[in-house]
Amino acid sequence: MHTTSRGEEEPSLAAAFTREHHEIDAGIEAYLAATEPEPRRRAAPLRGAMEALRRHIYLEEEIVFPRLPPGPLIMPLMVMRREHGELWRRMDALAADLEDPATGTEGLETACRELLSLLEDHNAKEEPVIYPHLDADLDAEDGARVRELLRTGTLPAGWVCQQA
Ligand SMILES: [Fe+2]
Ligand SMILES: [Fe+2]
Structure with missing residues (x-):
């Protein structure tokens, strides 16, 4: 738990980002279950x-990753960025399919399941590694900024991830 200047308890940054993973999964699963x-x-x-996933990737790549100690994380962060690129391209394709009446239900559902499986694989590394x-290495000011962006930040128009 993190305590604010007003003495309120907030979940750790790790918990807040992990919660976003679950919310994103739940949105895709809700589509499949409807x-x-x-x-x-x-x-x-x-x-x-x-x-939400695009904004999540934006917060990770632009705000969080650059503030982590590079040394031991260089390789894992490289893998994370590469996987964000793959996730981003899949989302572009899925968004285009949603607009294209020629794409049937089955194609959309397969794309959703593939996206979920990529996310599972990505999050299974990102969460423990x-x-x-996030909580150990960001200073108080950066931590507060990240919390504020989690609450209110929006994806800047036209932003795409590094390896999209
Ligand atoms: Fe993430
Ligand atoms: Fe990520």
């Missing part, structure tokens, strides 16, 4: 999850 047969009419949770450093 009973509405017309895929585009039930796409709101999927669109929301992709928007990178996230403990």
